[in-house]
Amino acid sequence: MEKTTTDASAAESGKAQEKARCGVVALVGRPNVGKSSLVNALLKSRVAIVSPKPQTTRNAIRCIYNDDRAQIIFTDTPGIHIPKNKLGQFLTDSVFDALEASAVVCWLVEAADRKVGPEDREVLTVLAEVARPVVLVVNKCDEHDPARALDLYGDTRPFASRIAISARRGRNVAELIDLLLPFLPEGEPWYDPDILMDGTERFLAAEIIRGQLLTLLRDEVPHCVAVEIDEYKSPEEYPDRKKLYIRASLIVETAGQKGILIGERGVMLGRIGRAARVELERTTGHPVYLDLWVRVSPGWRQSNLVLRRLGYS
Ligand SMILES: Nc1nc2c(ncn2[C@@H]2O[C@H](COP(=O)(O)OP(=O)(O)OP(=O)(O)O)[C@@H](O)[C@H]2O)c(=O)[nH]1
Ligand SMILES: [Mg+2]
Known part of the structure; x- marks a missing residue:
């Protein structure tokens, strides 16, 4: 003993x-x-x-x-x-x-x-x-x-x-x-131990939506899409809102890609939106209103200006 x-x-x-x-x-x-x-x-x-x-x-x-x-x-x-x-x-x-x-x-x-x-x-x-x-x-x-x-x-x-x-x-x-x-060098933690990822809420939301594009779209199409969060209003910041409001643009290179993303009678965009909303609700813990738009920006993957705006620079 x-x-x-x-x-x-x-x-x-x-x-x-x-x-x-x-x-x-x-x-x-x-x-x-x-x-x-x-x-x-x-x-x-x-x-x-x-x-x-x-x-x-x-x-x-x-x-x-x-x-x-x-x-x-x-x-x-x-x-x-x-x-x-x-x-x-x-x-x-x-x-x-x-x-x-x-x-x-x-x-x-x-x-x-x-x-x-x-x-x-x-x-x-x-x-x-x-x-x-x-x-x-x-x-x-x-x-x-x-x-x-x-x-x-x-x-x-x-x-x-x-x-x-x-x-x-x-x-x-x-x-x-x-x-x-x-x-690893000896040293104190840099981040609060509750933090899992160093990224803004907007970045995380854009990644969740992009994850659904990769799951639901075929071949090269998801590689031609960027997600831009235009508005993000959480009930913590805006107590009058019951839901987390996210407005996002799906930026594609051509009108053809826009057609694929929207799908016949909007079926594909609806599927993307539903799947992304479920995942966003799971990670944020809030009910989510997700407002998705598709925009054409020709050749965005070659444009320094657009790449910078999307955080790819
Ligand atoms: N069988 C098996 N598949 C795995 C394993 N780890 C990852 N995968 C699969 O490999 C594929 C690619 O996984 P990712 O984690 O996205 O690979 P990545 O290296 O991050 O890819 P990029 O971001 O494109 O560079 C997915 O289909 C995974 O499910 C593993 O240990 N075993
Ligand atoms: Mg990866």
Whole structure:
């Protein structure tokens, strides 16, 4: 009995001596490897949008993990690819910024990979320009044995460590956190522990609507759409309102895309609106009135002015 008490207090004082850590971990990789899925698994919450379509993530998003040892700011980044327009260039540039702010980088690849493709070589070029320790993370090991991918990528550059995970099943996600901790500097938390994501309510709302576009629209169409929140009035700010009022524009490049988004007799726009409203109500905790409009802005993905207005600059 006595001994247990002594051990417990020794453990307690050991814990007290252990300094808290805080720092940024950038998650990078080609599109679709599961970076946003990993963020959601780490935070045990749906903070980042996930879809089977490449180039889902368009902004580097800081998502905040807390435990009694550390606060880790995971930056979910857009997939690194060969840019085809100014939007694509912005996506790649935002990865550089995230890397420069990070203490350590996780490079995500897939367990099924059998060769290092052009986009992965692009990732290697980007990593070579930013001197940070890199952890190789082989994802989707629920579907494939990760051994060959660990070997394949293991030779491409020096790694601080390697791990196989499944973001979908949560496999080895806690182990990944343990592995990252020693790379983080000692320091106090930067964010309030209740904050899950560093982004405005408007940004979060736009992302939720974009998530539904990716789910409901086919092929390339969702990539041609941007979401702009024109008005956001919450019952907290406007107590006379019973509902959260959101007016948003879906910006497309052509009249043809506008037709697809609206659909026959407005059926598609109605579906997008209903699905987005349910998700917005779930995340904000308020009943929501969502007012969606479709606007054509020819070639917005090539326009510096429009990209800047939409926060892609
Ligand atoms: N089987 C399996 N699928 C996964 C796993 N993690 C992610 N996925 C799937 O992979 C697809 C892409 O996931 P995302 O998390 O959106 O990938 P991403 O790297 O963020 O993609 P971008 O934002 O486009 O760069 C989705 O269909 C996910 O459900 C996993 O561990 N196992
Ligand atoms: Mg993503």
